[in-house]
Amino acid sequence: MIELEGLTKRYGEKVAVNDLTFAVRPGIVTGFLGPNGAGKSTTMRMMLGLDNPTAGDVRIDGRHYAQIKHPLKYIGALLDAKAMHGGRSAYNHLLCLAQSNGIPDSRVREVLDTVGLTAVAKKKAKGFSLGMGQRLGIAGALLGDPQILMFDEPVNGLDPEGIHWIRNLMKGLAAQGRTVFVSSHLMSEMALTADHLVVIGQGRLLADMSMADFIRQNSRSYVRLRSPQQERLRDVLHAEGITAVEAGNGTLEVDGTPVERLGELAARHSLVLHELSPQQASLEEAFMQLTAESVEYHAHSDTRAPDTSGWQQSNQQWSQKREQ
Amino acid sequence: MSSPISSQPPQQAPAAPTHPAPQAPAAQPQAPQWQGGVPAPTTYTSPIPIRSTHLGHALASEWTKIRSVRSTMWTLGVMFLLVIGIGLMTAVGLASSEYTQVPLLSGGLFGLMLGQICIVTLGVLVITSEYGTGMIRTTMTACPARGRVLAAKAVVFFGLSFTMTLIATTLTALIQSAMLGGRPAGEFSSLPQESIVNGEVIATNSEWLAATVGAALYVALLGLLALAVGAMLRHSAGAITTMLGVILLPLLLALFMQMESLRDLQEFLVEYSPLNGLATLYQLPFMGEEGSGNGWGLLGGLAVVTVAALAGAFALTHKRDV
Numbered sequence: 348m349i350e351l352e353g354l355t356k357r358y359g360e361k362v363a364v365n366d367l368t369f370a371v372r373p374g375i376v377t378g379f380l381g382p383n384g385a386g387k388s389t390t391m392r393m394m395l396g397l398d399n400p401t402a403g404d405v406r407i408d409g410r411h412y413a414q415i416k417h418p419l420k421y422i423g424a425l426l427d428a429k430a431m432h433g434g435r436s437a438y439n440h441l442l443c444l445a446q447s448n449g450i451p452d453s454r455v456r457e458v459l460d461t462v463g464l465t466a467v468a469k470k471k472a473k474g475f476s477l478g479m480g481q482r483l484g485i486a487g488a489l490l491g492d493p494q495i496l497m498f499d500e501p502v503n504g505l506d507p508e509g510i511h512w513i514r515n516l517m518k519g520l521a522a523q524g525r526t527v528f529v530s531s532h533l534m535s536e537m538a539l540t541a542d543h544l545v546v547i548g549q550g551r552l553l554a555d556m557s558m559a560d561f562i563r564q565n566s567r568s569y570v571r572l573r574s575p576q577q578e579r580l581r582d583v584l585h586a587e588g589i590t591a592v593e594a595g596n597g598t599l600e601v602d603g604t605p606v607e608r609l610g611e612l613a614a615r616h617s618l619v620l621h622e623l624s625p626q627q628a629s630l631e632e633a634f635m636q637l638t639a640e641s642v643e644y645h646a647h648s649d650t651r652a653p654d655t656s657g658w659q660q661s662n663q664q665w666s667q668k669r670e671q
Numbered sequence: 672m673s674s675p676i677s678s679q680p681p682q683q684a685p686a687a688p689t690h691p692a693p694q695a696p697a698a699q700p701q702a703p704q705w706q707g708g709v710p711a712p713t714t715y716t717s718p719i720p721i722r723s724t725h726l727g728h729a730l731a732s733e734w735t736k737i738r739s740v741r742s743t744m745w746t747l748g749v750m751f752l753l754v755i756g757i758g759l760m761t762a763v764g765l766a767s768s769e770y771t772q773v774p775l776l777s778g779g780l781f782g783l784m785l786g787q788i789c790i791v792t793l794g795v796l797v798i799t800s801e802y803g804t805g806m807i808r809t810t811m812t813a814c815p816a817r818g819r820v821l822a823a824k825a826v827v828f829f830g831l832s833f834t835m836t837l838i839a840t841t842l843t844a845l846i847q848s849a850m851l852g853g854r855p856a857g858e859f860s861s862l863p864q865e866s867i868v869n870g871e872v873i874a875t876n877s878e879w880l881a882a883t884v885g886a887a888l889y890v891a892l893l894g895l896l897a898l899a900v901g902a903m904l905r906h907s908a909g910a911i912t913t914m915l916g917v918i919l920l921p922l923l924l925a926l927f928m929q930m931e932s933l934r935d936l937q938e939f940l941v942e943y944s945p946l947n948g949l950a951t952l953y954q955l956p957f958m959g960e961e962g963s964g965n966g967w968g969l970l971g972g973l974a975v976v977t978v979a980a981l982a983g984a985f986a987l988t989h990k991r992d993v
Contacts, residue, residue: 397811397993427808432804439735447724449728491717492717494716
């Protein structure tokens with residue numbers, strides 16, 4: 348269990364992490380989500396005692412990181428793939444880490460095998476691709492067979508196969524009862540891996556809830572209807588007390604009515620339908636809405652950006668739901 | 672010791688083809704606890720025995736680090752080449768004259784004046800290469816006791832550079848002694864009495880000690896100072912430039928202080944310049960007579976400065992974010 352309490356980090360005027368309070372529980376994968384520059388890496392560095400917090404505290408099973416006598420056997424961390432000396436071979440990189448924690452040399456070969464780098468163990472890390480660097484970093488995290496694992500953006504630079512491997516690795520590690528804390532800026536990635544979700548934006552906590560709750564609260568499902576007889580269709584729906592919203596291009600959107608009932612209604616009134624399809628708003632959209640206000644670096648483009656004007660509103664609704 | 676971590680994806684994802692890591696399709700036994708549906712235990716206990724870490728672990732780790740990068744081989748190799756090569760050339764040059772006019776082992780000085788730059792460079796790189804590559808974050812995560820990391824680096828580097836420099840200076844001294852020993856001292860030689868026995872130039876025991884152990888200690892201490900400066904500046908080029916300044920600037924500044932009013936300052940700069948400390952150990956002080964002074968006092972001075980710089984490095988390393 349990792350507990351953060353009022354964790355704050357200021358660099359001069361700029362607040363990188365602002366009063367974060369949450370807990371990372373064992374036995375599950377906790378996703379740590381936020382746009383670029385939200386303060387994820389800074390938070391993780393403070394958790395590992397690399398950066399000193401301006402205020403607040405991080406406790407790992409009640410202790411500070413620096414008080415842990417055998418850190419690699421307790422926590423394994425992948426901070427960034429390039430946090431290694433490029434001139435050193437993969438084997439020697441892991442060996443010096445193992446030695447610093449009294450981990451037997453045989454374990455180095457085991458983790459190299461686990462991440463699939465045995466064939467390049469004697470090669471210098473300089474020549475590694477980003478994906479291989481990530482694998483080596485993950486090998487370092489697994490070295491002490493720790494009960495807590497932290498990964499900062501582990502899927503960055505990995506090919507689809509590697510991403511699939513990481514996902515399963517994390518799930519497997521959590522299934523063994525380990526605490527897994529993984530950061531990402533991709534909601535879709537988290538939806539596949541995480542059981543619990545912590546969302547931050549501009550250093551502030553935006554959400555701390557289970558993945559299931561997040562999906563339930565943030566994915567709107569509706570039915571899209573398209574018909575050449577749109578006027579009649581609207582009348583029929585209205586007569587049944589169903590609200591249809593015009594969504595442009597001659598389509599109607601209906602919330603909260605099963606697709607079967609709508610199909611049967613149309614058939615009973617002999618209406619021609621060109622489309623009758625259940626739709627679901629993506630989690631990515633929900634995440635973007637949640638963090639829209641806190642995105643630090645906006646890209647400006649001519650194409651219409653995802654609608655973020657409703658952020659305030661939806662966020663209020665969402666917090667009301669949370670309180671219920 | 673076998674680990675339950677396997678490169679195989681778990682079984683609860685049957686839709687996707689099972690693929691182990693692409694680089695090494697090593698088939699490992701399936702870990703049974705990964706089968707779907709098994710309720711998660713609350714905590715995980717590793718089969719790896721838990722030992723508290725101490726300085727010994729950090730020393731082993733730093734030794735692996737220093738021997739596994741190419742810059743160590745390069746800097747030490749070039750140091751050997753300079754010290755022994757220039758020592759040999761000096762001896763050959765001196766042997767062409769009929770008399771020996773300089774202290775017997777002093778030919779080792781010139782090579783070591785250049786060779787010390789290699790040790791200084793290595794001292795800086797031992798620490799700044801970690802900051803430059805980001806390795807320091809991995810290191811400090813594996814060993815959160817930052818003082819221990821720095822201490823282990825200092826001990827390993829000092830031990831290695833002292834040993835290597837000692838071998839180089841001893842070989843050079845043996846070359847000087849073999850090629851120039853037993854020759855007559857020049858008529859106008861200013862060599863001290865005890866270095867001339869029966870008209871022949873010899874090296875006394877204290878000269879031997881100063882030109883081998885003394886010189887090696889001096890250079891290794893200078894390297895340690897470089898390591899401390901590197902830990903404070905965290906930047907390879909900056910730290911190496913600073914160290915070159917420390918070594919060369921006092922003499923350069925003194926060169927331009929020819930005014931009478933600055934005479935005291937000039938003498939101070941010359942006497943306490945790091946190069947003078949090394950020269951005095953070889954009985955060739957920049958000030959005063961050849962053979963005067965023994966250089967151990969200046970060595971002590973360097974040790975005091977190095978300890979102070981290390982203390983500063985420890986304090987800063989503790990205080991700053993990694």
